[in-house]
Amino acid sequence: xxxxxxxxxxxxxxxxxxxxxxxxxxxxxxxxxxxxxxxxxxxxxxxxxxxxxxxxxxxxxxxxxxxxxxxxxxxxxxxxxxxxxxxxxxxxxxxxxxxxxxxxxxxxxxxxxxxx
Amino acid sequence: xxxxxxxxxxxxxxxxxxxxxxxxxxxxxxxxxxxxxxxxxxxxxxxxxxxxxxxxxxxxxxxxxxxxxxxxxxxxxxxxxxxxxxxxxxxxxxxxxxxxxxxxxxxxxxxx
Numbered sequence: 001x002x003x004x005x006x007x008x009x010x011x012x013x014x015x016x017x018x019x020x021x022x023x024x025x026x027x028x029x030x031x032x033x034x035x036x037x038x039x040x041x042x043x044x045x046x047x048x049x050x051x052x053x054x055x056x057x058x059x060x061x062x063x064x065x066x067x068x069x070x071x072x073x074x075x076x077x078x079x080x081x082x083x084x085x086x087x088x089x090x091x092x093x094x095x096x097x098x099x100x101x102x103x104x105x106x107x108x109x110x111x112x113x114x115x116x
Numbered sequence: 117x118x119x120x121x122x123x124x125x126x127x128x129x130x131x132x133x134x135x136x137x138x139x140x141x142x143x144x145x146x147x148x149x150x151x152x153x154x155x156x157x158x159x160x161x162x163x164x165x166x167x168x169x170x171x172x173x174x175x176x177x178x179x180x181x182x183x184x185x186x187x188x189x190x191x192x193x194x195x196x197x198x199x200x201x202x203x204x205x206x207x208x209x210x211x212x213x214x215x216x217x218x219x220x221x222x223x224x225x226x227x228x
Binding site: 001006009031032034036042043044045046049051089091093095102103104105106107108109 | 147149151156157158159160161164166172174175206212213214216217219220221222
C-alpha cells in the first residue's frame with residue numbers, strides 16, 4: 001500500500017520568513033496530493049491540493065510543487081504570519097483509473113510555529 | 117450550512133463495552149471515511165465508503181466495524197473496545213476520494 005513520509009516533524013520560523021514542508025510517497029499510482037491544516041483543538045481543513053498532471057499550484061501565499069519522477073511534493077508558505085502556526089498534513093491517493101485503490105494516506109504531520 | 121456531525125464528542129468507557137460513534141453529513145457526499153489521530157502517527161484511515169452499502173478497510177481496521185445504509189450516515193462501531201483504541205476520531209466526507217475532505221469536529225474516546 002501507499003506510504004507517505006513527511007519532514008520535518010517540527011518547524012520554527014520567524015514571522016515573514018518562508019516555510020517549506022516536504023513529503024515523499026511510495027505508490028506510483030498516486031495522482032492526487034492534498035494538504036491539510038489543523039489548528040490546535042480543531043479539525044483538519046483542506047488548504048490546497050494538486051493533481052499529477054500539474055507540476056505547481058499557487059494560492060496567494062501558499063504553493064505546492066510536485067515531482068512525479070522523484071515521488072515527492074512540497075508545501076511552500078511565504079511571508080509567514082502567526083496565524084499560520086498549526087499542524088500541516090500532506091496526503092496522497094490513487095484511484096482505480098490509475099490502478100490504485102480508493103484510500104487517502106496521510107503523512108505524520110509537521111508542527112509549524114511562526115515566531116514574532 | 118454544510119457540515120459533518122459526529123457524536124459523541126467526548127466519551128470515557130470501559131474495556132469491552134460496545135459503543136457507536138455516529139457520523140452524519142448534509143452535503144450529499146458519496147465518499148465517507150473514518151480516521152484516528154494519535155500523537156506522532158498522523159491521521160490513519162480506519163474504514164471508508166464509496167457509496168451506500170459499499171465499504172472497505174483502511175490501514176487500521178482491526179477492532180472496528182462500519183455500515184453505510186444511508187448516504188448521509190456512516191457510524192463507527194467498536195464491538196469490544198480496548199485501551200489501545202483510546203484516540204481522537206475524525207469522520208470525513210467528500211464527493212470523491214480525490215475531492216477535498218470535510219472533517220467532523222472529532223470524537224475523543226478514552227477506553228479504561
